[in-house]
Amino acid sequence: MILNENIHEQIKKRTKKTALVIGAAVILLAAARLILTRFYVEPEGHFYIADRQTLVKIFDWAAAAGVLMLYLVSMFIYKHKKDEHFYPAESAFFVQGTQSLVFSALVSGFLLTASALLQVWGMLGSGQEQAAEILAEIDRNKIFDFVIIAAAVLSAVYFFKTAAQSREGRAEYSQLHIILSLMPVIWAFANTFKGFFDMSRSVNSPVRIYELMCFLALSAYFVSESRMIVGRRESSRFFTFAYIALIFILLSALPNLILSSFWIMQPNGTQIMYASQLALALYIASRVYSQIRYGVFQLVLI
Numbered sequence: 001m002i003l004n005e006n007i008h009e010q011i012k013k014r015t016k017k018t019a020l021v022i023g024a025a026v027i028l029l030a031a032a033r034l035i036l037t038r039f040y041v042e043p044e045g046h047f048y049i050a051d052r053q054t055l056v057k058i059f060d061w062a063a064a065a066g067v068l069m070l071y072l073v074s075m076f077i078y079k080h081k082k083d084e085h086f087y088p089a090e091s092a093f094f095v096q097g098t099q100s101l102v103f104s105a106l107v108s109g110f111l112l113t114a115s116a117l118l119q120v121w122g123m124l125g126s127g128q129e130q131a132a133e134i135l136a137e138i139d140r141n142k143i144f145d146f147v148i149i150a151a152a153v154l155s156a157v158y159f160f161k162t163a164a165q166s167r168e169g170r171a172e173y174s175q176l177h178i179i180l181s182l183m184p185v186i187w188a189f190a191n192t193f194k195g196f197f198d199m200s201r202s203v204n205s206p207v208r209i210y211e212l213m214c215f216l217a218l219s220a221y222f223v224s225e226s227r228m229i230v231g232r233r234e235s236s237r238f239f240t241f242a243y244i245a246l247i248f249i250l251l252s253a254l255p256n257l258i259l260s261s262f263w264i265m266q267p268n269g270t271q272i273m274y275a276s277q278l279a280l281a282l283y284i285a286s287r288v289y290s291q292i293r294y295g296v297f298q299l300v301l302i
Contacts, residue, residue, distance in 0.1 A: 011297035030250035097167030109159035151187035
């Protein structure tokens with residue numbers, strides 16, 4: 001490891017500038033996507049309106065190109081030159097216990113718990129069905145529902161444990177904490193598979209594609225967070241997947257939640273699901289902020 005104040009400040013300054021630029025771009029993209037979804041997408045079928053496709057397709061290609069460019073640039077932007085060599089940067093430890101992180105973790109845990117409870121309530125219906133009848137009607141989607149409910153509850157436990165972490169020193173993580181850190185990955189994957197197998201909605205509509213990419217980006221981010229917990233703290237992987245997850249959450253969940261709340265668009269999922277995704281976006285943004293604000297950066301000898 002190469003660790004000194006000079007290198008730390010250089011990496012921190014560059015990482016902060018990158019975060020500010022990407023953050024501003026994400027906000028602008030989200031606002032544009034909200035407007036385009038409102039006026040250029042069919043509220044029921046979720047396909048682009050036939051005579052208004054050009055602008056939204058340009059936006060989609062631009063967003064895809066931006067994400068690809070972000071991924072490629074990350075291979076270089078988190079490397080720093082020293083002694084005529086380039087070394088990858090990493091965080092010396094995973095920051096915990098900041099005010100923004102505690103708040104966002106609590107909100108995420110609460111909304112995931114609420115989403116699980118509402119999903120159970122929806123499956124039980126009015127309560128008149130017998131358990132045997134419910135089990136007899138289990139199909140592929142209901143199996144995914146059970147996995148989603150269990151993963152949502154365990155993910156909430158992970159976020160509550162994260163909120164309880166102290167900022168004193170460098171946290172030591174139990175085996176249980178590490179296992180729980182993978183629950184949001186399972187939750188995101190289960191939602192992805194359920195979206196593919198749900199025949200009630202078109203899987204190839206633009207709205208559905210953004211939703212699936214949102215879940216895939218979330219799973220990639222939480223894998224990188226789990227790696228941070230076990231000591232694999234590469235800046236490139238962590239920050240890149242955090243930014244990509246923020247992009248897809250705001251491009252998907254924000255328009256879906258706002259437009260469905262005002263009965264402008266028929267949603268694919270529940271509003272509590274979109275609210276949970278936005279809470280996770282707040283959590284990820286808090287992670288990025290905390291890691292830049294309070295973290296220590298160093299170079300890795302390779």
